[in-house]
Amino acid sequence: MLRALAVLLAACALLAGAAAYGWTQRIxxxxxxxxxxxxxxxxxxxxxxxxxxxxxxxxxxxxxxxxxxxxxxxxxxxxxxxxxxxxxxxxxxxxxxxxxxxxxxxxxxxxxxxxxxxxxxxxxxxxxxxxxxxxxxxxxxxxxxxxxxxxxxxxxxxxxxxxxxxxxxxxxxxLRASGGGLRVQGALDVAGTLAAPAFRASLEPEGEGPITGRIDVRGALAQADGARSFQATAALRDVAVALGALRVAGIHGTVALAGPPLHTPPAQLLSFARVDAGVALTNGLVSFALRRDGTLAIERISLAFAGGELYAENVRIDPSQQRLPVTLRAKALDLAVLLGQVSLPGLRGSGRLDGELPVVRDGDQLVVTGGILRNADAGTIQYEPSDSVRSLAESRPADLGLAVEAFEDFHYEVLEARVDGDLAGEMVIGLRVRGVNPDFQDGRPVDLNLNLEAHVADLVRAGASSYRVPQVIEERLRAFSEGK
Structure with a gap:
């Protein structure tokens, strides 16, 4: 009995010693x-x-x-x-x-x-x-x-x-983030599960960076077959972006994102109040998709211009390329607005023009080569010459005098304008018209050609002041806010 008790006490002492040693060596x-x-x-x-x-x-x-x-x-x-x-x-x-x-x-x-x-x-x-x-x-x-x-x-x-x-x-x-000259700060909320967390972030750019405005993001992470992925929706409200010579202001809309690699489904829709790439255009609407290879597929982009619309379809943009050719189609441009920018005071007109403007972006320049605009229906051109032009016309009755007299009240059936030049600078417009002036040579049909210079960049200096977000964009932003 005493021997068993001694063994038990020895075992307890050994355990206590081991525990004491373990405690001293716990770190x-x-x-x-x-x-x-x-x-x-x-x-x-x-x-x-x-x-x-x-x-x-x-x-x-x-x-x-x-x-x-x-x-x-x-x-x-x-x-x-x-x-x-x-x-x-x-x-x-x-x-x-x-x-x-x-x-x-x-x-x-x-x-x-x-x-x-x-x-x-x-x-x-x-x-x-x-x-x-x-x-x-x-x-x-x-x-x-x-x-x-x-x-x-x-x-x-x-x-x-x-x-x-x-x-x-x-x-x-x-959170705060920076990169590419952009700095943002905001709040991030996390929910869901650890395996598939959901998140919602509200971001606001800081300082004088290339992006301003408000961006809200909602999405979730997932993992399948060892690969991680995400899906998210970004809501943009009154966002402005500056990339080199390109300035876009008043951007609104929602964009669905997924990755990696970062991409979007087709038919993403954004509106913008104004885009300035040397010449300012207003009231824009763009449908697009970001592809997995990093290229941007513009399905359709439309902009207000000269009382009508400029639009392009099926354009592929590779960010690595400096030179980008795009054909802008013109629809219902107001001749009165266009003639208001030519370097010939006293010239005015009426009617609508359709056509195509092949544009090439080369660095910071947008150049039109071989553009053509034609009248959709009949219209008028009136020219009220200055005293100096009238005196010059009287000294040249065989050519300039006839043209000035014919254009005092010219009713055209055919109008064709050939357009070339830098959109941000001076453009040359070759104008050909066929029609009559009821008071000129008893209404005899005449065919006239004019070469005009225009400063297209002045067309829309205040064009964004009356901008309103399209209803379809407002509905998508409302659905995002309601969590739909």
């Missing part, structure tokens, strides 16, 4: 366990310092994952709170993470890499079939993400909290 044991856990996820190399371990939690500092000289993830400090019931479930009670820095890269084929953390993207590090938060409450302070792309570097900061909400998650964050 080293915790570091060993964490290193092993990270290695199980396929992430290497890794370094960290466990600075405290107690019955209610621990603190880990100086975390670095990836190459020591350029780690792909670092964290200044992680505070963990736990309880025995939580640990039995394999979870913590709360996490607080400070000073996170993540480096990522996107290649020319839009593939995302997190360096040493790539096993997480590939699913190799997934330890559970159904992912759950490591703690019911997670606070994130001063997290920064830097993404290198073939077109430059984008950076973002994030701060906020994530928590369990029923069978899913919820969270609110503030």
């Amino acid at each position: 080293a044991i915790a570091e060993w366990w964490l290193q092993r856990r990270v290695a199980q996820m396929g992430i290497a190399p890794a370094s960290l310092d466990v600075t405290s371990v107690g019955v209610a939690g621990a603190t880990v500092e100086s975390i670095a994952l990836g190459a020591p000289d350029a780690p792909d993830l670092t964290a200044a400090r992680v505070e963990v709170e736990w309880s025995w019931p939580g640990l039995r479930e394999g979870r913590f009670d709360a996490l607080r993470i400070e000073g996170v820095r993540v480096r990522a890269a996107v290649d020319a084929e839009n593939r995302l890499s997190l360096g040493a953390l790539d096993p997480l993207l590939a699913g190799e590090g997934a330890l559970d079939a159904t992912p759950v938060l490591p703690a019911p409450e997670i606070a994130l302070e001063d997290a920064q993400l830097r993404i290198s792309t073939p077109k430059g570097v984008a950076e973002g900061t994030l701060a906020g909290a994530l928590h369990e909400e029923g069978d899913g998650i919820g969270g609110t964050f503030t």
Whole structure:
């Protein structure tokens, strides 16, 4: 009996000694366990310092994952709170993470890499079939993400909290992002599940960047067969964009997005109050799709011009190309508005013109070559010459005098205008008309040709003042706001 008691006491002493030794070595044991856990996820190399371990939690500092000289993830400090019931479930009670820095890269084929953390993207590090938060409450302070792309570097900061909400998650964050000369700030709300989180963000550009206005985004992330994807809808309200010589203002509408790679379904619709690419055009409406290869397919774009419409269909835009040919079709242009811009005071007219204007964008220039406009129906041209022109006409009765007299009240049946030149500068219009002046040579039919100069860029200096968002765009924005 005494011998058995002695053995029991020795065993208890041994266990107590082991426990005491384990407690004194708890920091080293915790570091060993964490290193092993990270290695199980396929992430290497890794370094960290466990600075405290107690019955209610621990603190880990100086975390670095990836190459020591350029780690792909670092964290200044992680505070963990736990309880025995939580640990039995394999979870913590709360996490607080400070000073996170993540480096990522996107290649020319839009593939995302997190360096040493790539096993997480590939699913190799997934330890559970159904992912759950490591703690019911997670606070994130001063997290920064830097993404290198073939077109430059984008950076973002994030701060906020994530928590369990029923069978899913919820969270609110503030964010800032910059890239390509653009800086934005806003709020991000997260919901759904950890496997397929949904998000909603409200963004406002900061400073004097290339984009101003308000952009709201709603979407969700998903994962299938080891590949991650997203779908989202962006709502644009009174957005303005400046890209080189191109200025677009008053943009409204919703755009459905998906990726990677970033693309849209067909028939995305945006309206805009004004576009200025050397010459200003107003009241625009564009239907488009962004393709997976990065090209923009313009299904149809229409703009108000000279009391009528300019439109183009089936245009493909490759951002890498400087030279872009587009054929603009003209519909019901007001001759009175067009003649108001020619360098011949006293010339006015009536009627509507249709036709085509082949335009080539070459750098910052928009040049029309071989444009042709023709009358849709009969109209009139009246010319009231100045005293100097009238005196000159009297001195040349055989040519200029006849033309001035005929154009005092000319009723045309055929009008053809050939248009060439820089839309932002001076254009040459070759005008050919056939018709009669009832008071000229007893109404004899005449065929006249004129070469005129016009400054088309002056046509719409104040054209955006009466702009109104189209009803179809207002309906789509309303549906977005209602969560439809």
